[in-house]
Amino acid sequence: MSAARQLSLEVNGKRHNLQLDIRTTLLDALREHADLPGTKKGCDQGQCGACTVHVDGERVLSCLTLAAQVEGRQVTTIEGLQTADGVMHAVQTAFIEHDAFQCGYCTPGQIMSAIACIREGHAGTDDDIREYMSGNICRCGAYPHIVAAVRDAASRLKTERAL
């Protein structure tokens, strides 16, 4: 075993002081040590997108990130989207309204990715959404509904910003 190291991670605005083997990925740190199992482990090889989280506001894969690498950075997971009074993020609402999942395992990653996709300005057309959401695999094949949800959320967020 590598020596355990004291790491301080900031996740969803809350500080977690964790004693971790240096080999621990951000994904395992979240799920196994920070009591945040919303982020899912699919392939654990950077090929499926189920483990997508935001680091300093950008979408990344937590399975190919060492927990040590995000010290001093802001991590956001699916658990951090809801407001304090329980209001869901517009993308979460859109996924429910459009039935954009079947088994739901890839959904947290899809939602984290979709929020970034919209913020990056890559949700203007269905082709754009398909291209810039391609890093999130859905084995149930809910893709048409996922595209619809992202498109709808993008236009709602645009309207909200305009108001």
Next chain:
Amino acid sequence: MRPFDYLRAQDTAAAIAEAGKPETKFLAGGITLLDLMKLNVERPARVVDITRLSGLDTIEVSADVIRIGALAKMSKVADHAGVREAAPVLSESLWRAASAQLRNMASIGGNLMQRTRCTYFRDPGAYSNCNKRNPGSGCAAIEGINRNHAVLGTSDACIAIYPGDFAVSLVAFDADVLVRGTVARRIPIDEFYLLPGQTPHLEHPLSPGEMIVGIEIPRSAALKRSHYLKVRDRASYEFAAASAAVGIEMEADGRTIRDVRIAVGGVATKPWRLRAVEASLKGKTLDESTLRAAAAAAVEGAKSSGHNAFKIALVPKVVARALMTVGDIS
């Protein structure tokens, strides 16, 4: 995963000094390194995290060159307005690679060091024989499932493909890799990738402790009129079945080719420049039949291992289509 010591480098000099020690690897985006560490292909004793080094993530487009820092993220370079204007092929080869998440993580320096996706190389548990992993142990791919293996630049020791996209465009446009160790030096990108020959475990001419600090691409008219065509098994988030980085410059008459650059990816053991095809096109009139005739020579010397024969048929079509796109021939 083998246990390792993790160090966070405070400056470039310290990182280089640390990396000169045995069994040490630089960690940037982690895409290749952590993936291969999980698979027990990479087994460093020490990992030097260079992601917090300052001043290595800049992107500069000057009158003569484009200079990109080694720690610039793929997504930032792909989206950079100056790069897109001066060098469409660089932007296109980046955003057609990997996924949005991986492009946010992956650094340009790490991208150059991306290792092969050969399934036998990646699976030491099942296949002990891999000349890249264990020199002299043989090659499981040559007699194995080799649909995604190289047809150009191969040897009887290794047929593993260089899988990247960005380096293909760099090779087409004569980039230099800027390296710092005990001295600073620049390596022409074509020499930065070694042919497997009998030593497939040697992939780059880097010495221990040398660090990629950036790349420099000379600007040209052909670079401004350039394109990256990537053909693959699915529409996105997939390695190339065959790809072409091309650029063209026309004479004042608008019909005669003055300069043309072509390199192909997804088919060779290194990013593969097609100098003979380029030479055969210079001074010729730009039309479809000329392009198709010249592109036929793209696979000269190609060798099939069985399942990958389709690549030999595919490459000339990809080269011709990419050139027709930059040449505005529909």
